[in-house]
Amino acid sequence: MEFLVRTENRLPADTPGQTRDQLRKAERERAMELRADGVLKRLWRVPGRNATIGLYEAEDPAALHDALTSLPMWPWMDVTVEPLATHPQER
Amino acid sequence: MEFLVRTENRLPADTPGQTRDQLRKAERERAMELRADGVLKRLWRVPGRNATIGLYEAEDPAALHDALTSLPMWPWMDVTVEPLATHPQER
Amino acid sequence: MEFLVRTENRLPADTPGQTRDQLRKAERERAMELRADGVLKRLWRVPGRNATIGLYEAEDPAALHDALTSLPMWPWMDVTVEPLATHPQER
Amino acid sequence: MEFLVRTENRLPADTPGQTRDQLRKAERERAMELRADGVLKRLWRVPGRNATIGLYEAEDPAALHDALTSLPMWPWMDVTVEPLATHPQER
Amino acid sequence: MEFLVRTENRLPADTPGQTRDQLRKAERERAMELRADGVLKRLWRVPGRNATIGLYEAEDPAALHDALTSLPMWPWMDVTVEPLATHPQER
Amino acid sequence: MEFLVRTENRLPADTPGQTRDQLRKAERERAMELRADGVLKRLWRVPGRNATIGLYEAEDPAALHDALTSLPMWPWMDVTVEPLATHPQER
Amino acid sequence: MEFLVRTENRLPADTPGQTRDQLRKAERERAMELRADGVLKRLWRVPGRNATIGLYEAEDPAALHDALTSLPMWPWMDVTVEPLATHPQER
Amino acid sequence: MEFLVRTENRLPADTPGQTRDQLRKAERERAMELRADGVLKRLWRVPGRNATIGLYEAEDPAALHDALTSLPMWPWMDVTVEPLATHPQER
Amino acid sequence: MEFLVRTENRLPADTPGQTRDQLRKAERERAMELRADGVLKRLWRVPGRNATIGLYEAEDPAALHDALTSLPMWPWMDVTVEPLATHPQER
Amino acid sequence: MEFLVRTENRLPADTPGQTRDQLRKAERERAMELRADGVLKRLWRVPGRNATIGLYEAEDPAALHDALTSLPMWPWMDVTVEPLATHPQER
Known part of the structure; x- marks a missing residue:
């Protein structure tokens, strides 16, 4: 499943x-x-900020959590995750 | 996977x-x-409101979406979903 | 350029x-x-809501505005747009 | 009574x-x-964050407060508590 | 237990x-x-608004919910409830 | 007059x-x-937090300010005050 | 006492x-x-809005409430009140 | 003086x-x-919305208010105004 | 022109x-x-806080900015300014 | 394209x-x-704050990001960017 991070x-x-x-x-x-x-499918910068928006894919939220906390910058990062549901147009 | 709804x-x-x-x-x-x-594992009322907090389990966000929109009250409900990651204490 | 919509x-x-x-x-x-x-590159549902998150590409914000307002549901939609900057990892 | 923490x-x-x-x-x-x-009935991680969502049961809010402040990490934790009312479907 | 409503x-x-x-x-x-x-121990008006702040006492959140929804104005009221823990100074 | 603090x-x-x-x-x-x-009529703990909700009575906001700033913890406290109007039910 | 309304x-x-x-x-x-x-000491318009900021004086919040609700537009007005404490510079 | 509207x-x-x-x-x-x-010096659309951002110049906030309320759409518009101070770089 | 600060x-x-x-x-x-x-016409304390609400008059926002930044505490102050439009009742 | 920064x-x-x-x-x-x-077309001070509002023009969000991060103060600045769409009145 995909997540917006x-x-x-x-x-x-x-x-x-x-x-x-x-x-x-x-x-x-x-x-x-x-x-x-x-796991990391796309990554963008938020213009003007030391911030990113990423499209991730992982088996479940726990696997996503493990991937994100494996990043060396994670202790300094404020991370928010949104689950994404496949849209019928793309099924 | 579990969701807080x-x-x-x-x-x-x-x-x-x-x-x-x-x-x-x-x-x-x-x-x-x-x-x-x-799919619906626990359900609580938010005291004083016409509102609920529920613990759901579904294969993925799309399956959860289908479950929630199958509720007859859905067209009048403002719904927010949070993904839950299994905590290592419960693995 | 890409936009998150x-x-x-x-x-x-x-x-x-x-x-x-x-x-x-x-x-x-x-x-x-x-x-x-x-113009529309990816589209997801926000689980539980009559809402979407989309990845769009357009020449500039005016072209994106024209694309979004050409959607028949637009008069009833609350739309927010974020510009996305290419990340050096993807250049 | 149950609380979402x-x-x-x-x-x-x-x-x-x-x-x-x-x-x-x-x-x-x-x-x-x-x-x-x-007292602690379920615990989840908020994916991507050093944060948890927990389902607690305690006699009253003062007993819950005592339980939460007994956690060694409590001085560094920002905690929010919501009371949960039993839903008629589960009575 | 007491609630601020x-x-x-x-x-x-x-x-x-x-x-x-x-x-x-x-x-x-x-x-x-x-x-x-x-159940209703104190009631104040929020000055300038058609709004109140009340101190309630009920056995649990479900009993409080039943009390609040028994008010004839409830269908038109936006209600928020906070649990209150007895302070050691008052024990 | 009374204040919620x-x-x-x-x-x-x-x-x-x-x-x-x-x-x-x-x-x-x-x-x-x-x-x-x-001056201090009731005091509650916000469960889970190093925080309180109090019911105060003072002649006017300046007198309340003097009472609150006389507390030794005041330099470290984030305080918010709401004026309370007597409800006709209690006149 | 004075209020910002x-x-x-x-x-x-x-x-x-x-x-x-x-x-x-x-x-x-x-x-x-x-x-x-x-009771009404100063009144300003918030530029661009059908909105005002006013400086009021009343004996207490209940008297202010009675003054504000006596305005014929009150049923359509969203009103917020802040208590003001005399500053030592003006004592 | 200039305003962002x-x-x-x-x-x-x-x-x-x-x-x-x-x-x-x-x-x-x-x-x-x-x-x-x-009075109206620049006008942009907020992409995706029926909304604008404008740069206005007026003698004072009251003159700006009169200009904005003279727009036929004003009764349906939610307007917010920010005062802008000349930056020393542009003096 | 007047400002609420x-x-x-x-x-x-x-x-x-x-x-x-x-x-x-x-x-x-x-x-x-x-x-x-x-320039400084009225000043109040926000009860309970190390905070003030002031009524200022200055020729324009740049002059107000110069006045506010001339205060010795300014480097530690979080300041917000709202422009005030003369109300027709006071013209 | 233009951006409000x-x-x-x-x-x-x-x-x-x-x-x-x-x-x-x-x-x-x-x-x-x-x-x-x-790239920097206009710059204003937010009165009372160590803050600015600027009108920028850049080829795309990535070029804007490079311009903003080239400012020596950037590591200490909290920056937010909004894309601006040309309004038909100005085409």
């Missing part, structure tokens, strides 16, 4: 550049694995 | 008593079928 | 069935045209 | 791992005691 | 005066019975 | 236990004085 | 002009009486 | 086409006069 | 008493100058 | 004056470049 990144503005870069690199690598696994 | 019933206050009674009776019958099918 | 359908609950059916049929036909034109 | 865990992201682990272990132990006592 | 009266402004008067009289009579039964 | 206690979770205990003790003492003076 | 006028847009004019005239007359009585 | 048009969906067309035509004519007078 | 003072609770006293004294002095200049 | 500057109140001045100077310089490039 919003993230707001709350990493403090005074985080050292090196820490920030390491987190970003690790985040990107983990995101790429989730793409390869078919 | 809130309903607010917006049936107008000036609905004739007979219409209201028929809807309530049909609503109860359909709810009982959903219970028998294991 | 939410619609809440406010068609009154006491709308005659025939009017409702005609509107639904015309809505579906116009939606199919927007799909064929590459 | 939401918790958002605000433990700072920079809490040392050891402190975090100790708190989690103690939290789990106390939660298990509340389950054994019939 | 807010009501907003949504009776339409164009309700005939006679209907309004009958409802008000019946409302007052029922409220007086609830006072006599110890 | 809500307080949310924002004392940081990492406040030393001794400081916290001293504040609580002083808070309780001052609250008892306000009770003796007829 | 906001009003939003919800008189339906399709109210006949004559009814509207009569209500406006009566409203103005009653407002002028409240000014003469020292 | 948002309008949401609440004209009912079942308004006859002729009435709607007359209102739109009169609205456009009056808007053009406000442009010619330098 | 709300301020919430966010000075941290752990600010040293001396710093706090100096800021308060300087704030009061600057406020008195603004009163003498006819 | 709001910024709230969350730079901590205890930021050293020199850091603040350097950031402001660099912010102004970058803003002037964005003006020269035709």
Whole structure:
């Protein structure tokens, strides 16, 4: 099933550049694995913000939770999840 | 998977008593079928309101949508759905 | 550019069935045209609600506005639009 | 009587791992005691968040308050409680 | 147990005066019975509004729900209920 | 005149236990004085939260302000005040 | 004591002009009486809206309530009241 | 001085086409006069909605109020106004 | 033109008493100058909060901004401004 | 295409004056470049706040995002973006 996932990144503005870069690199690598696994299907930036909107697919909410918490930035992210129902037009 | 479902019933206050009674009776019958099918697992009233909180189980959000829209009161209900992830304490 | 579009359908609950059916049929036909034109890329139902979340693509917000207002149900729809920025992971 | 209880865990992201682990272990132990006592009846995770939704049973709101504040994580939790009324369908 | 109960009266402004008067009289009579039964302990007006804040006591949320829905104005009232826990200063 | 007063206690979770205990003790003492003076008439806990709902009586809003700011915890409290109008049923 | 009072006028847009004019005239007359009585001290329009912000003085919230409900437009007005405390700079 | 003005048009969906067309035509004519007078400086549509965002200039809020209420659609419009302060970069 | 100005003072609770006293004294002095200049016309406390509601008069929003930012507490204040339009009753 | 952009500057109140001045100077310089490039078309201050409302033009949301994040103050800014559709009156 598919989910719409919003993230707001709350990493403090005074985080050292090196820490920030390491987190970003690790985040990107983990995101790429989730793409390869078919869990992360699309990802957009919310313009002007350190925030994303993503389209995810997972077996159930618990599997989605495990995928999202596996992201290295997760401890600093405010995440909201909406379940999506297949529309009859696309069945 | 399980969902937390809130309903607010917006049936107008000036609905004739007979219409209201028929809807309530049909609503109860359909709810009982959903219970028998294991879709509706628990149901509470929000005290003071014509509103409920329910615990539902369905294969996916589309199946839940079909169950909820099968309720005769659905056209007058404002419904919100939250996905629930199994907690590790209960696995 | 892509947009995330939410619609809440406010068609009154006491709308005659025939009017409702005609509107639904015309809505579906116009939606199919927007799909064929590459404007409507994905559409989901918000479970439990007469509401949708859609992924649209249009040249600019004015073109998106024209597409959305061409839907027969538009006069009864509460629509909100969010612009989406391409994420570097997908460039 | 039953209550729907939401918790958002605000433990700072920079809490040392050891402190975090100790708190989690103690939290789990106390939660298990509340389950054994019939106070905590069901617990779910809100997918993507460090948050839970729980179904509790207690004699009255003061007893519920005592149970919730007995959780070691309570000082960092934002908790909201809703009273639930038995639905006639379940009487 | 005690509850804080807010009501907003949504009776339409164009309700005939006679209907309004009958409802008000019946409302007052029922409220007086609830006072006599110890269910309605205090009642205030929200200044400037057709709204009240009340302190109620009932055995549980279901009993409170029955008391509130027994008020003749209930079909037009938007009611919200908060559970109150006895404070240690008053034990 | 009477006021409904809500307080949310924002004392940081990492406040030393001794400081916290001293504040609580002083808070309780001052609250008892306000009770003796007829200013604090009732006090409840919001279940699950470090928060209260109180019924106060004071000559006017300025006198209420002075009473509330005399509480030792006041610098850490988020306070909201609602004026209450005597209901005709209680005149 | 003084109060800040906001009003939003919800008189339906399709109210006949004559009814509207009569209500406006009566409203103005009653407002002028409240000014003469020292109850209505200042009145502003919220630009662009059929809404006002007013500074009122009354003995207590019940007296303010009686003044506001004496306005002929009151049944159509959404009113919110905030108590104001004298600032030490003005004592 | 300049103001940012948002309008949401609440004209009912079942308004006859002729009435709607007359209102739109009169609205456009009056808007053009406000442009010619330098009151309406820019106007945008909120994509997907029957709503606008406008940049207005007027001597003061009362003059802006008069301009906005002179629009034929005003009785059906929900209008919000924000004052804008010249930024030092543009002085 | 007149403005309604709300301020919430966010000075941290752990600010040293001396710093706090100096800021308060300087704030009061600057406020008195603004009163003498006819900019600050009325000031109230929001009961129970470290917050004020004020009636200001300034030539335009930029002049008001300069007045508000000249207050020594401004860096810690959350300020919201509403423009007020003269009501015809007061013209 | 045009965008309405709001910024709230969350730079901590205890930021050293020199850091603040350097950031402001660099912010102004970058803003002037964005003006020269035709990206930043208008900028206003929200009176009373460390906040702005701006009218931007960019090829698409991703280009706007790059422009906004190029501002030196961006890490401390809370930014919200609304897409604007050309109004037929201005075509």
